[in-house]
Amino acid sequence: MTTTITEHFGPWAEADYLGLDTGINRVELINGNLLVSPWPDNCHQIALAPLVFGTMRAARKAGLHAVGNVWVRLTADTIVIPDVVAVDKRQNEDVTDVSDVILLGEVISPTTELIDRVLKAHLYAAAGIGWFLTVELEPAVVRLQRLQGDRYFEHAVAVAGQTLKSSFPFPFSITVDELFD
């Protein structure tokens, strides 16, 4: 069943949300609210593909899987669409459960910076996602953050001209300049 934003009344449940006709915008379910993001700018899109493919390649070598742009259920009424997630088994359902997520990666646009940094990071930490990889634009910074207690701490960082290398949560490396090539 297709629901529209205008007709709906009350908090959105998972089924209401999955039934939304979402068009071209990224629409996420946050505690029963909808977050409609503006269409990402070119800079975001340029960095996105190398990040997704780089993560996929590294995950595959480690016997894991990585997918971009999929629904991830953090709680019963929170479903987000991260840029990329590494998971420990191939997913058969439309919605990936957070218990399968090993690493979550996001390209942070200046326009969504506040939402990504404050709201999303908090939700990911509360859901127990162990590793959070971010690509910041202008200036370019790649950061790998590790969950400790209820918040993320920087594990590794790389700026223009550098390569981020980490053995955790699986061996991978990201050359910052390649993201914007």
Next chain:
Amino acid sequence: MTACDTLTMTKADFNHPDPWTEAEYLALDETNSRIELIDGGLWVSPAPTNEHQEISYLLTTILRPPASAAKLCVTQAGNVRLGPDRLVSPDITVRRPSKPGTRTEAADVVMVAEITSPSNATADRRFKKLLYAEAGIGWYLLVEPDHGTYQSIFLRLLRLEDTKYVEHAFAEYGETLITDLPFPVEISTEHLLDFAGD
């Protein structure tokens, strides 16, 4: 021709290639939900519950006389412009009188109050708090009812110090929050749940 005839109404659909602008946001069609504009994106929250609205009404009636005495206005669910392409609707806004219009500038806002509900508690406690702090709003009153039974409620009055809020006063259920700032007011927590009263 009325003023409304000259406005093109925009639909809150999900086929919008560019970030929403303030003009497009303000021309959005009525929906059953509350829609706020955050940096060109939309934050769509469910319509508030009856309990939420009762508390909002009771708090407004408590705030209004002392606010008036301090030459301030109290508005429920009005538009506040926190910055470019950032328009939110706090549950209650205490503001300096400004010219009539559809929105209040953050510079005219003295205090905002948010009443949490299960769906917006995280946003109110973290996200909105940061937005209000960035916009330099001096005071933030967080009203936290027990969402299961509405048998208790507590209040936290936060004061902006540089760029962050610090707790200025706290009242648990049964207590009265008494403060001289941002204007002298006493808020009885029991009165806020007196739904059948008046």
